[in-house]
Amino acid sequence: MNRIVFYSLSEENRKDEIMDFTLEQLSEKFKEENYICGEEILVPVYLALQLKKPLLIAGAPGVGKTEIAKVLSKVLKTELIRLQCYEGLDENKALYEWNYQKQLLYIQANKDHDSAVDIFSREYILERPLLKAIRAPKRVVLLVDEIDKTDAEFEAFLFEILSDFQVSVPEFGTIKANEIPVVVLTSNGERDLSDGLKRRCIFLHIGFPSIEKEVEIIRRKASALGGELTWQLARSVAYLRNEIGLRKKPSISETLDWAQALLAFNADRMTEHLIERTMNVLLKDQEDIETFINKGGAGEMLKRVKGRGKVERD
Amino acid sequence: MINYLEDHVARFAQVLRSFGLPVGTSEMLDALEALKYIELMDKSQFRAALKATLVKDPVHDAFFENAFSAYFVDPDVRKEQVQGHQDHLAAREEVKKELEFQDTALDLNERYLDMYLQLPDMEQKRVKDFVSRTSEGKNVTSSFKPILEKVIKGALDYQKERRKELRLVPVEPVGEEEIDAVLHQITVGNKEKDLLYRNMEYIDESEYQEARVLIRKLTRRLASGISRRYQHSSKIKRVDLRRSIRAGIRYGGTLMDLKYKQKKMQKPEIVILCDISGSMLKYSQFTLLFMQALSESLPRINAFVFADNLEKIDFMGFSVEQMTQSQIWGEGTNINTALKNLMGNHYQVLRKVSVLIVLSDTKSLQGEEAAKKLKEIKRRVKEIVWLNPLPKADWSRYPTVSLFQKYCSMRECSSLAQLSKVLTKHFI
Numbered sequence: 001m002n003r004i005v006f007y008s009l010s011e012e013n014r015k016d017e018i019m020d021f022t023l024e025q026l027s028e029k030f031k032e033e034n035y036i037c038g039e040e041i042l043v044p045v046y047l048a049l050q051l052k053k054p055l056l057i058a059g060a061p062g063v064g065k066t067e068i069a070k071v072l073s074k075v076l077k078t079e080l081i082r083l084q085c086y087e088g089l090d091e092n093k094a095l096y097e098w099n100y101q102k103q104l105l106y107i108q109a110n111k112d113h114d115s116a117v118d119i120f121s122r123e124y125i126l127e128r129p130l131l132k133a134i135r136a137p138k139r140v141v142l143l144v145d146e147i148d149k150t151d152a153e154f155e156a157f158l159f160e161i162l163s164d165f166q167v168s169v170p171e172f173g174t175i176k177a178n179e180i181p182v183v184v185l186t187s188n189g190e191r192d193l194s195d196g197l198k199r200r201c202i203f204l205h206i207g208f209p210s211i212e213k214e215v216e217i218i219r220r221k222a223s224a225l226g227g228e229l230t231w232q233l234a235r236s237v238a239y240l241r242n243e244i245g246l247r248k249k250p251s252i253s254e255t256l257d258w259a260q261a262l263l264a265f266n267a268d269r270m271t272e273h274l275i276e277r278t279m280n281v282l283l284k285d286q287e288d289i290e291t292f293i294n295k296g297g298a299g300e301m302l303k304r305v306k307g308r309g310k311v312e313r314d
Numbered sequence: 315m316i317n318y319l320e321d322h323v324a325r326f327a328q329v330l331r332s333f334g335l336p337v338g339t340s341e342m343l344d345a346l347e348a349l350k351y352i353e354l355m356d357k358s359q360f361r362a363a364l365k366a367t368l369v370k371d372p373v374h375d376a377f378f379e380n381a382f383s384a385y386f387v388d389p390d391v392r393k394e395q396v397q398g399h400q401d402h403l404a405a406r407e408e409v410k411k412e413l414e415f416q417d418t419a420l421d422l423n424e425r426y427l428d429m430y431l432q433l434p435d436m437e438q439k440r441v442k443d444f445v446s447r448t449s450e451g452k453n454v455t456s457s458f459k460p461i462l463e464k465v466i467k468g469a470l471d472y473q474k475e476r477r478k479e480l481r482l483v484p485v486e487p488v489g490e491e492e493i494d495a496v497l498h499q500i501t502v503g504n505k506e507k508d509l510l511y512r513n514m515e516y517i518d519e520s521e522y523q524e525a526r527v528l529i530r531k532l533t534r535r536l537a538s539g540i541s542r543r544y545q546h547s548s549k550i551k552r553v554d555l556r557r558s559i560r561a562g563i564r565y566g567g568t569l570m571d572l573k574y575k576q577k578k579m580q581k582p583e584i585v586i587l588c589d590i591s592g593s594m595l596k597y598s599q600f601t602l603l604f605m606q607a608l609s610e611s612l613p614r615i616n617a618f619v620f621a622d623n624l625e626k627i628d629f630m631g632f633s634v635e636q637m638t639q640s641q642i643w644g645e646g647t648n649i650n651t652a653l654k655n656l657m658g659n660h661y662q663v664l665r666k667v668s669v670l671i672v673l674s675d676t677k678s679l680q681g682e683e684a685a686k687k688l689k690e691i692k693r694r695v696k697e698i699v700w701l702n703p704l705p706k707a708d709w710s711r712y713p714t715v716s717l718f719q720k721y722c723s724m725r726e727c728s729s730l731a732q733l734s735k736v737l738t739k740h741f742i
Contacts, residue, residue, distance in 0.1 A: 023352070023359070043352065043362035050351045051344065058372055100570045189372070190535055198370040199340050202348075205372040245523040247530050291523075 062251025620652035698722035
């Protein structure tokens with residue numbers, strides 16, 4: 001059976017084999033952390049860990065991309081370091097910056113004495129997420145969130161770091177990673193990422209889950225909801241996603257919000273009135289709300305989801 | 315017969331490449347490495363491992379799924395595939411003999427031969443009878459052959475428009491029997507479903523809502539690129555003194571943290587001219603829908619439609635249905651009049667910062683006059699981009715194409731994917 005083994009970069013630490021589990025065990029661990037998914041998600045995650053390659057996750061907002069990094073950090077019992085990307089993000093904010101205040105204070109405090117302290121040493125460096133992940137004493141999970149929001153130049157800089165896991169600071173040389181971090185990149189597809197970055201990564205596209213899978217997710221996260229209502233809820237969301245051509249399809253996190261909203265109304269079954277009162281939890285675009293109403297609204301949806309497929313009773 | 319896993323992965327990668335998926339050697343090596351860590355006998359694990367390493371764009375998911383289920387099959391099914399492909403090739407040869415004009419085969423490429431083969435028997439018989447009657451007609455000389463070829467191609471194109479089953483995904487054979495058989499299987503089993511890559515002319519009315527959603531998605535991507543405020547440049551940076559002094563206040567006035575000037579990006583101004591004469595209507599409808607969605611983040615878009623004359627389009631309350639109510643819809647094309655009208659009545663939109671986009675198949679009256687106007691407009695605007703829905707291979711047949719090409723960059727644009735690609739290239 002194949003096993004994940006994390007090696008340290010330095011030879012002498014190679015015996016520090018902390019993690020050692022199989023695909024089945026990884027699946028169990030994900031379930032324990034309430035992340036419900038099939039092999040289509042687990043295999044790429046497992047391969048990224050095995051091949052020690054960054055995992056690039058794409059998909060619509062709210063399908064659980066960032067959650068994978070969080071779950072991985074829990075499964076691997078390690079720290080999660082997050083780099084949130086945005087337009088204009090540069091090396092200073094992502095890698096390191098000199099602590100100018102500290103340097104100035106030191107110079108001013110010692111201007112009358114001869115001092116041999118180098119103000120361009122590690123003591124005066126402010127670590128930003130990338131350097132923090134590289135210098136971490138043990139393996140961490142590095143989440144580079146919404147990479148598509150950055151500029152192409154930053155992307156190129158990032159994949160240089162991701163291929164070597166070392167950084168050159170001109171003032172005192174190269175810093176090499178103690179442990180290769182587990183890197184998870186997420187993208188909402190706002191722009192195409194470069195082929196270079198894609199080539200270095202294991203790719204995972206997360207789509208919307210099947211009705212059965214969504215029922216399982218709702219059960220885990222909103223267990224107080226009745227069995228029949230859970231099925232109706234999952235089928236309603238599937239109807240909205242697949243059958244009426246919405247501009248923004250409801251995501252899994254919105255399904256869970258809807259479940260919470262139904263719980264807040266103490267609902268035990270789906271009714272037209274209830275749907276109309278809570279629909280704005282799922283549809284957040286005026287055009288989509290109009291499309292929903294034009295296609296028959298709550299009445300039509302209820303007709304379509306009732307008495308179709310498996311209905312489980314508590 | 316090749317059975318090694320490595321060979322199969324390499325051949326499978328070749329199949330994916332034939333459909334345009336960018337699968338390089340490094341992806342293939344990753345795939346082989348990945349296969350060491352999964353249960354090879356578990357098909358879903360095997361599929362997920364190949365997908366994670368070979369496919370890097372969700373748009374290609376459907377191709378991958380089809381290719382996977384056609385490639386990884388039992389030997390018996392593979393034999394059937396090869397046999398099916400051989401039968402198909404034999405049938406093509408047969409068609410060439412069937413459609414002979416005075417004992418010479420008509421010059422029809424494989425695409426047309428396949429289209430003929432997909433027709434129902436009745437239609438095939440009609441085409442065949444027409445060819446033989448023409449061939450045996452009185453006073454019919456060999457000079458009639460090109461005319462007959464044109465008529466047959468036109469008839470097949472017409473059928474393609476009416477019948478979805480004739481719209482096959484174009485794929486290049488690789489010359490290896492087994493792989494070609496797989497490619498054939500995928501092509502026949504997978505009609506052009508994807509709206510993104512489909513010729514806009516063939517998007518049915520029932521699919522309009524789906525197309526609208528797709529256009530929204532594409533424009534959102536494009537708009538986020540266009541709305542970026544700053545452009546990074548490799549030129550020597552200039553220090554922004556004002557911002558540097560302000561940043562230096564933190565350090566007691568010392569300029570520790572230098573700020574640099576960045577070049578501000580200017581949002582482009584777009585003037586778009588869409589041909590709405592008969593065959594061009596659908597292309598114009600979708601292009602204008604695209605522009606309408608884009609106009610939310612790019613307010614300076616001026617849109618016009620033309621056929622024999624020019625009409626301005628207002629994006630507020632614009633709908634595709636509105637275009638068929640236009641006075642000029644369905645008239646013959648005259649680009650010359652449209653350009654003359656644009657220069658005369660709307661000269662203020664033609665500025666040094668604007669890009670003129672013309673969507674037309676170039677089939678127009680007064681081509682030479684129109685080319686002169688284009689030359690003049692080119693001096694006034696930043697750039698002229700011509701979107702031509704005709705296949706690039708056919709451009710040489712139309713003299714107007716080369717006339718207009720002198721003054722603009724002409725791009726083939728018949729699908730939403732191509733439209734999005736052209737606009738991305740020019741504006742981001």
